[in-house]
Amino acid sequence: MGWLMEDARRWWALTSMIVLLAAGWTWFSRVPVSVAGAGQIPSPREGFPAPDFTLDTLDGATATLSAFRGQVVIVNLWASWCGPCRAEMPAIQELYVANRQRGLAVLAVNGTFQDSQTDARAFAQKYGLTFPILLDRDGAVSRRYLLRALPSTFFVDRRGIIRSVAVGGPMREAVLQTQVESLLQKPP
Numbered sequence: 729m730g731w732l733m734e735d736a737r738r739w740w741a742l743t744s745m746i747v748l749l750a751a752g753w754t755w756f757s758r759v760p761v762s763v764a765g766a767g768q769i770p771s772p773r774e775g776f777p778a779p780d781f782t783l784d785t786l787d788g789a790t791a792t793l794s795a796f797r798g799q800v801v802i803v804n805l806w807a808s809w810c811g812p813c814r815a816e817m818p819a820i821q822e823l824y825v826a827n828r829q830r831g832l833a834v835l836a837v838n839g840t841f842q843d844s845q846t847d848a849r850a851f852a853q854k855y856g857l858t859f860p861i862l863l864d865r866d867g868a869v870s871r872r873y874l875l876r877a878l879p880s881t882f883f884v885d886r887r888g889i890i891r892s893v894a895v896g897g898p899m900r901e902a903v904l905q906t907q908v909e910s911l912l913q914k915p916p
Contacts, residue, residue, distance in 0.1 A: 772873045774893055778803065778884045781869045783837065783862035786849055791835060791860050794888065799833045800911040801884040802904075805870060807839045808847040810878040816898035817855050823904050824859050830912050831886070834859035839878070841867035883907045885914065 772779055778801075782792040793801065804820060806813035817836075824834045838848040840863040852861050864870055873880065876895055883892040892907050 772882060772890060772893070774890050776890060777888050778882060778890050779872045781872065783864060783869060786845070786852060786861040786863065789860075791862055793835065793884075796833045796835070797888055798886055799831045800886060800908060802832070802834045802908070803837060803873075803882040803884060804834065805837045805839060805864075805873060805875055805878065805880045807843040807878055808851040809843065812897040813879045814851075814855075816879060816900075816904075817851075817857065819899065819901040819904055821855060821857055821859070822901060823908060827908060827912060828859075832908060832912060835862055836860065837862045837864050837869055839867065839870055839875070840865045841870070883911060885911050 778793060780792065780794045782790055785791050793803065802820065802824075806817070808814075820834060820836075824832060836852075836857065836859060838845075838851075838861055840848060845863060848861055848863065851857075862869075873882065879894075879897045879899075881894040881897070881899065882890050883894075885891050891911060894903075894907075
């Protein structure tokens with residue numbers, strides 16, 4: 729190996745060959761562009777579009793997230809048996825009542841696949857919830873939003889971009905108001 733180090737031309741030739749082989753390996757082992765995004769679900773992360781969904785509501789209608797474009801949307805994933813969900817839902821209701829005229833929407837996605845529609849209805853009545861209660865019967869939305877803990881809350885701006893994510897809870901009313909206020913102040 730000493731002979732290689734003594735001859736600068738051989739050293740540079742070997743280094744160049746290694747670099748070219750590495751570049752070639754990188755080029756040939758890449759994922760083709762046609763396959764790179766196929767079948768992948770957009771990640772629910774801050775700064776990225778909120779994955780769209782359509783779910784049935786407790787009152788028999790359907791709601792689609794993208795239909796709320798132009799409004800600030802809180803997407804809250806919850807279950808009736810979840811203690812932190814019970815603790816934060818009254819604050820979400822108060823925030824909604826205070827700000828719905830300013831363009832705030834709340835989509836409360838009940839994990840009906842691990843809860844029940846009857847319990848979700850009783851929960852909504854107990855807390856006097858006036859925003860849509862959506863039923864995630866098969867868990868598709870919970871999977872799409874990579875649910876790790878209940879409650880999980882996604883703050884979506886007027887263009888459909890997730891601006892903040894809160895996993896776990898309960899969130900206090902002041903925290904909720906701060907998150908929403910910054911989004912409501914921005915024009916559509």
